[in-house]
Amino acid sequence: MNEGKSALYMAASWALWPALFAAGLIGADWAFHTEAPLLWFNVVYLSIVAAIAGFERLMPYEQQWLKHDRETFNDIAHTLLTKGGVQLAAAIGASAPMAIATVVQPAVTSATSIWPDHWPVFFQAVLGLIIAEFGLYVAHRAAHEFLSLWRFHALHHSVERLWVVNTGRFHVVDSLFKIALSQIPLYLLGAPLPVFLWTSAVTAFIGLLTHCNIDVRTGPLDRIFSTPRLHRWHHSKVLAEGNTNYGENLVLWDQIFGTYFNPARRPPAEIGISGRVAEGFLAQLVQPFSAKGFRQILGRRVEPQMSATPEKERAEA
Numbered sequence: 001m002n003e004g005k006s007a008l009y010m011a012a013s014w015a016l017w018p019a020l021f022a023a024g025l026i027g028a029d030w031a032f033h034t035e036a037p038l039l040w041f042n043v044v045y046l047s048i049v050a051a052i053a054g055f056e057r058l059m060p061y062e063q064q065w066l067k068h069d070r071e072t073f074n075d076i077a078h079t080l081l082t083k084g085g086v087q088l089a090a091a092i093g094a095s096a097p098m099a100i101a102t103v104v105q106p107a108v109t110s111a112t113s114i115w116p117d118h119w120p121v122f123f124q125a126v127l128g129l130i131i132a133e134f135g136l137y138v139a140h141r142a143a144h145e146f147l148s149l150w151r152f153h154a155l156h157h158s159v160e161r162l163w164v165v166n167t168g169r170f171h172v173v174d175s176l177f178k179i180a181l182s183q184i185p186l187y188l189l190g191a192p193l194p195v196f197l198w199t200s201a202v203t204a205f206i207g208l209l210t211h212c213n214i215d216v217r218t219g220p221l222d223r224i225f226s227t228p229r230l231h232r233w234h235h236s237k238v239l240a241e242g243n244t245n246y247g248e249n250l251v252l253w254d255q256i257f258g259t260y261f262n263p264a265r266r267p268p269a270e271i272g273i274s275g276r277v278a279e280g281f282l283a284q285l286v287q288p289f290s291a292k293g294f295r296q297i298l299g300r301r302v303e304p305q306m307s308a309t310p311e312k313e314r315a316e317a
Contacts, residue, residue, distance in 0.1 A: 014219070020205070021209060024045070025205065028041055030044070048205060059215045060215065062162075064161070071159065078155070078171070115190040127195075132186060136182045137254070140247075141257075149174075154273050156169055171288065186199070232271075237272055
């Protein structure tokens, strides 16, 4: 696969993932120390999006994923509703996590705090990420193993190409379920606001990178982080391949529970689901709530409505 690639190309291929990830975290650290952290974090976030989008054109992993799929508007709309909605909530009253932590934590934690707030912030953030990641892993795996949850998660897997813009293509119910399982344990343990901020920052930038259509090589990083290579296997149509690599940021829990998957061969370019999702943003939001929509998502035949019998039609006439 490396034939004809220049030394500069190969060097960039190895350096890009850690470089973009580090740039996002450094930018986030700067943003968190400004007077408008949420505003500047979004500036950093969009800058990383722009950088990834540029490299997707310069060094694409799959040429066919560059083709327009008529889902760009829907991808952006779902991102704004789910991730944008969470950020909007955080902006209310300066910081919703801080407000919730102030009110909730004293009521749910004992007099002797469980959280090791005497640790350096770095180690607190790592601990917080591992705990939140367990909730994300459970939520993600459940969304694949229970049809009642898959009906919402299938929207994310319905994409036929991976690129930076459909990173946030999640049904709002799917997102809220993952947020609940990952964030509530941190509140119960009394984690401080910086832990929430850093957990969110890591999730944001790794999320962008797992979906990127850039020809990056991650090597040993595949054993620690959720990388583009691992996530491409997760989007496979083959269930034995797709029902793996549930980690959002880390693959620690995948390795512990036996769902880590990283064979030597190239991940598939043909991705998607056996069923189909509705066309249009609003239709995609409401589709999982109807029996007909659920069958469409699963790829099961939708029985046509039985028409009235000739006798009934005559009677009604």
